[in-house]
Each structure stands twice: as structure tokens, then as C-alpha cells.
Amino acid sequence: MKRHALSTRLWHWLNLICVVVLFMSGLTISNAHRRLYWGDWGFAVEQAWLIVPRFPDWMTIPGYYSLSIARDWHILVAWPFAVGLLFMWVAMIANRHFRRDIETRPEDWRASAIKHDIAKHLRFDFEPETGKYNFLQKVAYGLVLGVFLPMMIATGIAISPGMEPTFGWMVDLLGGRQSARSLHFIFAFAIAAFFVVHLVLVVLAGPIHQIRGMITGGRHEA
Amino acid sequence: MKRRGFLAAAGAAFVAGCNKIADSDAGGRLLSAAEKWHMSAHRLLTDRTALAPEYPRSAVSPDFRGNGSVDPTNGDYPRHLEEGFANWRLEVRGLVASPLSLTLDNLRKLPQRTQITRHDCVEGWSAIGEWTGPQLSLLLEAAGVLPEAKFIVFRCADNLNGQDYYESVDLVDAYHPQTIVAHLLNGKPLPVKNGAPLRMRIERQLGYKHAKYLTAIEAVASLDGVGGGQGGYWEDRAGYQWYAGI
Secondary structure, eight states: OBSSOHHHHHHHHHHHHHHHHHHHHHHHHHHHSOEEOOSSOBOSGGGOSEEOOOOOGGGSSSSSOOHHHHHHHHHHHHHHHHHHHHHHHHHHHHTSHIIIIISOOGGGGSHHHHHHHHHHHHTTOOOOSSSSSOHHHHHHHHHIIIIIHHHHHHHHHHTOGGGHHHHHHHHHHTTSHHHHHHHHHHHHHHHHHHHHHHHHHHHHHOHHHHHHHHHHOOBOOO | OHHHHHHHHHHHHHHHHHHHHHHSHHHHHHHHHHHHHHHHHHHHHSOTTOOOOOOOGGGOOSSOOOOSOSSOOSTTHHHHHHTTTTTOOEEEEESBSSOEEEOHHHHHHSOOEEEEEEEEOTTSOEEEEEEEEOBHHHHHHHHTBOTTOOEEEEEEEEEETTEEEEEEEEHHHHTOTTOEEEOEETTEEOOGGGTTTOEEEOTTSOGGGSOOSEEEEEEESOSTTSTTSSSSHHHHHHOOOSOOOO
16 A cells, blocks of 8 residues: 555645746735735735745745736646646545544544654654654644635635635634735745745655655555 | 845746746746636626625725826826816727717716725735725717727826827726726716716726726727737836737
8 A cells, every 4th residue: 555645645736836926926026015914905014014024036936026917927836736626625535544644533532642742843753653643743634625625725715806706704803804915925924934844854754755755655564 | 144045946937937937938828817817707707897895985095096197297198187187088999980089078968877895906015995986887878889899998198108098998997887997986077087077987997997097998809919919008118918918
């Protein structure tokens, strides 16, 4: 039995490319108006809750300031990103990857179990006692797949004026258009933070073995 | 510092790859096709007359930011401003049965629509204001748009960076009930920075579609011969998406 299903591997790499392009083109879009607001409206410094630093060109797509080219990339790659996530959810429910490996059980949430798992992580011991992932992994993957990535799509739809006649309820639910824009930014950076931690842990856990596993599927080590 | 250098190099290589794709014919076509997929999805999910949200008066923002041209000094505009726009004319022309030339008084005497809506700039900011004016559909019906017309072009008095501002929409947005020729903002004649004496409101699209300093409304069969051919000032000048509902 393969350690990672084909659907997981395909989605993982597609999603990586999408997230990187969306993030880097998103930084250009952020540079177009470097202030974030709460509520329905906001346009001036005194209404902002955050003045965002200007992101340098090397971090952005297209590598120089062009709002229109950044928007072209952003709205193109939004499609494979959203359709890919839907595909991954259908696949991991159908092949039971979600229930078997990611869904937590009530006993996982006992304080002693969580403490034990954190202590193990601090010793760089990432081997789960049972199943494929330990508690912290389940929570991280669950949050990314179930909250961070879907929230990028929901907040992205909410800031599109053409979608609002149909999805106005979602904009209200998110606290207004400028709140949705702020949340779009916050979840983007939550995903970026996950990306960094994920990368560090892959390096610590043996990068060649881990990356090979996500490409070929790897063998189940029992 | 070394790690940062590596990250910058990796980023630059990735961006160079992206730019190569964008500059290729197929890549360029793909990037502009995405705009049409979004427009089709929006049109599929949203009724052609579905309204953008309208707000209570308490939601109006204390100021309505001006952007792009905020104080035109070209052509006859300063003279019109001095005259209080008494001699301003709005023409309805192009592929219409009977062209019109309307004064501000003519427009004020038509049935009016007042709507408190949110204005979203492509840059990211939003403001809320109360707009009043006749629906564009009234003017189009009075002029009798010919069947071969596919787009409505908005001509403007302002010249920005050496080019005349203009914009365009298709007939779905032109006949939308919230598409109005606004002459009042929050109950008062439009301030200059917001497009005095007339501006379009295209409520389901971003701010650059809402043409200010409006002088003419033109029915056309194609956008090819208009301006730079991309359907608007920013579309021609900087490659902005013609469909600005995203």
C-alpha cells in the first residue's frame, strides 16, 4: 500500500504552485493599497487597523509593480486553486483519508495527550503512536484544508463586486467587504506561516524521504 | 543573509518563469481567458437584474474619496465649472434611432433613482455614497438603440496623462436597474473630484468603470475602433480587465 494516495500527491503539488502564484501576485495587489480596514468601507489612514509594509519586487509577481498583470495571474490561478481544493475534499472523503488520518478523536483532545504530543515534537520525534499523523499534524492539516484554504476562496468571492448580488449574505457574514479583504490577507499569511513550519518540519524529518514520498507515494512502513 | 539571498534567487527564478509564460502567446491568451471564465461564472450565478447591496443612510462614509482625475483642467471643463455647468450637454449617439442632446435640467426632470451603494476601487479601498440620477435604460430607450449595438461607450471630458478617459459596458450592465447617470452625491450636486456634473454608476463592477465628467453615451457594435480598442482608458493604458466584476 502506498503511503500517499495519487489524488493527494497530485493535489499537493498543484496546490503548492497555486498558493505560491496567488501569494506572490497577492503581494503586488497589496502594494496597490497598503492599508486594511474593518467593516464595509475604508479608504484613509485614520480608518485603517493596519498599514501593511510595501513588499519588495523580488517577493512579487510579476517582479515589478503592475496591478493589472498581478490581477491577471491572481484570477487565472484562482480557478485551479478552487477546483483543486474541491477535488481534494471529494477524494479524501471518498478514499477515507480524511476520516482515517486527519479527523481527530475525542481522546486526542485530552490535555495530557496534547502535552505528550508537544513534548514529543520538541524532541523532534514526529512518529505517531497510532495512525498516520500525530495530533498536531492532524490539527494543522485539518485547519489548512478545512479553514485556511476554503476561507481564501470565500473571502475572495466576497471582495468581488460582481458576485455580491448573489453572495451578499456571505459578505455580511464576514463583517463587510473591507473585513473580508482584511481576512483574505490574514488567512493568506496564515497559509504562508503553515508553509514555513511545514517546510522546516519536512527538513527535520528527512527531506529526501519526505519529498520522494509525496511524489512516488512511497511505501507504507509498518 | 545567505538564506535570504537564496530565497530571493528562488523567487526571482520563479517570477522569471511566470513572466515567460505571460509573455508567450498561449500564456497571454490563457491570462485573458480567465477574465471571461469569471464573467461567465458571475453571469451564470447572478441574474442579469440582480442588485448590488444598498445600504441605509447611516452607512454613508463621511467622505467619498476621489481617484484618477480629480480636478480636470483640460479643454472647456474649467469654463463649464465656472458657469455652474449651465451649458453642459450629454449626448446620446452612435447606433441609435434618434440621437439626443440633454441639458442637466432635462436629466433632472426624468424619473430619478436614488441608491446608497458601495464603491470598490481596483486598488482595494471602498467608500459608500448616496447617488441620484435617471437610469441609463431610460435614455437608451428614448434614443432607440439599434439591434446591431452590443456595447455602450461612455465619453468623458477629462484628459488623464494625455489620453481622453472613456469606458464601456455590455448591454446587460447598461440596462441594469442600478446603472444610473448620477448628478447628485449625498443629495448635493457632484463634487469635482467625484465627476461633476455627471458620472456613471455601474454598481456591480469596480470603480474604474464608473466614468466621470460624462459628455456622451455612444452605442457601438464593437469596441475595436474605440480608443485603443480594449474598451476603456485603463484597459488600453495598463491592461486592466474589461470585465471589472472581480
